Amino acid sequence: MKISIAGTGYVGLVTGVCLASSGHEVTCVEADAKKLSLLKSGKSPIFETGVEELMASCADRLTYTGDYKAAYKGAEVIFICVGTPERGDGYANLKQVYTVAEQIAAAAENDCVVVVKSTVPMGTNDKLDKLFLTKTDKSIRIEVASNPEFLSQGTAVHDFLHAQRIILGVKTRRGEEILRQVYKGFNQPVIVTDQRSAEMIKYASNNFLALKISFINEVANLCEIVGADVETVAYGMGMDSRIGEKFLRSGIGYGGSCFPKDTKALHWLAKYHDYEIKTVKAAIEVNENQKIRLIKKARKYYPSLEGLTAAVLGVTFKPDTDDLRDAPSIQNIAILLEEGVKINVWDPVGCNRLKALYPDELNCCGTIEDAIRGADICLILTEWKKIKEFDLKKYAKLMKKAIVIDGRNCYDLASAGDAGIIYDSIGRRRIMPFPKNEV
Ligand SMILES: NC(=O)c1ccc[n+]([C@@H]2O[C@H](COP(=O)([O-])OP(=O)(O)OC[C@H]3O[C@@H](n4cnc5c(N)ncnc54)[C@H](O)[C@@H]3O)[C@@H](O)[C@H]2O)c1
Structure with a gap:
C-alpha cells in the first residue's frame, strides 16, 4: 500500500520503518530540516535500537521528504504521528495535529484514511472528521481512524513488530478493512472499536501504568519508615497474576514524553467534564514529590x-x-x-x-x-x-x-x-x- 507518515519522531519513524519492513511503500514527512537531512543520509535523528538497520534494509521502500503536498496527494493511508505536548494548563496541545490535518485537507486528491497515531484526547478524531468534511473537495472521501501507539522508547522497534494488541477505532467497515490491510504482515491481535473508545484505551493504559509506578513509590517511601524492603514487597505482590510484576520498580518517579503529559491531560479532560479523577490526581502529586x-x-x-x-x-x-x-x-x-x-x-x-x-x-x-x-x-x-x-x-x-x-x-x-x-x-x-x- 502507499502510506505516508506525518512526523518522524519516536513514533513516526518507527511506524514508517516497520510498515516498510512489512512491504508497504512508505513516505515519511518531516517538517524539521535538520532531521530531514539526517534521514536522507540514512541516519536516524532519534537514538533507538534497530531503527537505522531497518532504514537501511528497507531503503528501496522508504522515502523522506519535507514536501507534504506530494506525500499526501496520492497516499491511500496517512498516519499522523506528530507531537501532542503538554499545554500550559495541563491539557494536550493539538496544534501539530491540526496543522497536519489542514495540510492533508489541502493536498489530498484521492479517497484515503487518515490514521491518528498521536495520543489525542477523546473526541479529537470526531473533530478531525468534521474538519475534513468541511475543508476537503466534496469529490473525495477522507475517513479518520484512531490507532494509538503503545511502543516504549528504548525497545520501540521490537514493541511495534511484536505489539501485544492493535487498537483500531473506526467509523466504517471500509476503514477497518483498510487498516487490517496495513497490518496484514503483523500477526497481532486486533481490537476494533469506535474512535472515542480507542482514544480512551491509550489514555487509560498510560494512566494505569503511571498509577502503578506512583503506588509502588509510595509503598517504597513507607517501607523506609516502617523498616520493610520494597523489592521483596514488589516481588511478593508481582507473583500474583492479578497484579503482575511489571511497573513495580520503585525509584524517583516517571518522566518522558508520555506519562507526565498523558496523566495531566486525562486529569484536565475529566475536570473539563466536571469530574475529578482522584486516582490520577494522586499519581501526579506523588510523582512530583518523588522526583x-x-x-x-x-x-x-x-x-x-x-x-x-x-x-x-x-x-x-x-x-x-x-x-x-x-x-x-x-x-x-x-x-x-x-x-x-x-x-x-x-x-x-x-x-x-x-x-x-x-x-x-x-x-x-x-x-x-x-x-x-x-x-x-x-x-x-x-x-x-x-x-x-x-x-x-x-x-x-x-x-x-x-x-x-x-x-x-x-x-x-x-x-x-x-x-x-x-x-x-x-x-x-x-x-x-x-x-x-x-x-
Ligand atoms: N514517544 C513515545 O514513546 C510514544 C509512545 C506512544 C505514543 N506516543 C505519542 O505519539 C505522538 C508522537 O510522539 P513522539 O515522541 O514521536 O514525538 P516527537 O516530538 O519525537 O516527534 C514528532 C515529529 O513530528 C514532526 N512534525 C511536527 N509537525 C509536523 C508537520 N506538520 N509535518 C511533518 N512533521 C512534523 C516534528 O519535527 C517531530 O520530528 C505523541 O502524541 C505521543 O504522545 C509517543
Whole structure:
C-alpha cells in the first residue's frame, strides 16, 4: 500500500520503518530540516535500537521528504504521528495535529484514511472528521481512524513488530478493512472499536501504568519508615497474576514524553467534564514529590548543599533513549544549580541535549570515573547498564566523600555495604538472616 507518515519522531519513524519492513511503500514527512537531512543520509535523528538497520534494509521502500503536498496527494493511508505536548494548563496541545490535518485537507486528491497515531484526547478524531468534511473537495472521501501507539522508547522497534494488541477505532467497515490491510504482515491481535473508545484505551493504559509506578513509590517511601524492603514487597505482590510484576520498580518517579503529559491531560479532560479523577490526581502529586526525593535524602548528609560538587549519573528519563523530556534529572539539576552546587554529569547519550539546556553550567564528563572524581555526593538518576555494572569500590576510591544516593536502585545492598561507601537507595532494607538460635 502507499502510506505516508506525518512526523518522524519516536513514533513516526518507527511506524514508517516497520510498515516498510512489512512491504508497504512508505513516505515519511518531516517538517524539521535538520532531521530531514539526517534521514536522507540514512541516519536516524532519534537514538533507538534497530531503527537505522531497518532504514537501511528497507531503503528501496522508504522515502523522506519535507514536501507534504506530494506525500499526501496520492497516499491511500496517512498516519499522523506528530507531537501532542503538554499545554500550559495541563491539557494536550493539538496544534501539530491540526496543522497536519489542514495540510492533508489541502493536498489530498484521492479517497484515503487518515490514521491518528498521536495520543489525542477523546473526541479529537470526531473533530478531525468534521474538519475534513468541511475543508476537503466534496469529490473525495477522507475517513479518520484512531490507532494509538503503545511502543516504549528504548525497545520501540521490537514493541511495534511484536505489539501485544492493535487498537483500531473506526467509523466504517471500509476503514477497518483498510487498516487490517496495513497490518496484514503483523500477526497481532486486533481490537476494533469506535474512535472515542480507542482514544480512551491509550489514555487509560498510560494512566494505569503511571498509577502503578506512583503506588509502588509510595509503598517504597513507607517501607523506609516502617523498616520493610520494597523489592521483596514488589516481588511478593508481582507473583500474583492479578497484579503482575511489571511497573513495580520503585525509584524517583516517571518522566518522558508520555506519562507526565498523558496523566495531566486525562486529569484536565475529566475536570473539563466536571469530574475529578482522584486516582490520577494522586499519581501526579506523588510523582512530583518523588522526583526530588534524592535532594531530600542528600540533605540528610549535608544540611546545606552550597559549594559541594555533585556527580549526576544518568540524565535521560530512562536507559536506552536520548530523550530528556520531563526527565527527573532536569528538576534535580535545576535545584542543585540553584543551591550553588558544582555538577559533573555523565550519561552515555543524553549530554548533548542537556548542553542545549545548560551550555555553560555543567561539566559533562566522558566517563563515570571523571564524573565522580573528587565529588562530595553522587546522585544516580537513570539505570544505565554501565552504571549498574560500575565497580562500586571506585566510588570509595575516587570520591572526596563516597556518598552514593541511588534513585534507581541499581546496586545490590550487600555489595554496596561491602564497598566502603554510604549507599542510600529507594525503599530498600537489607534483609538479615535469622539469628542462629531461631533457624
Ligand atoms: N514517544 C513515545 O514513546 C510514544 C509512545 C506512544 C505514543 N506516543 C505519542 O505519539 C505522538 C508522537 O510522539 P513522539 O515522541 O514521536 O514525538 P516527537 O516530538 O519525537 O516527534 C514528532 C515529529 O513530528 C514532526 N512534525 C511536527 N509537525 C509536523 C508537520 N506538520 N509535518 C511533518 N512533521 C512534523 C516534528 O519535527 C517531530 O520530528 C505523541 O502524541 C505521543 O504522545 C509517543
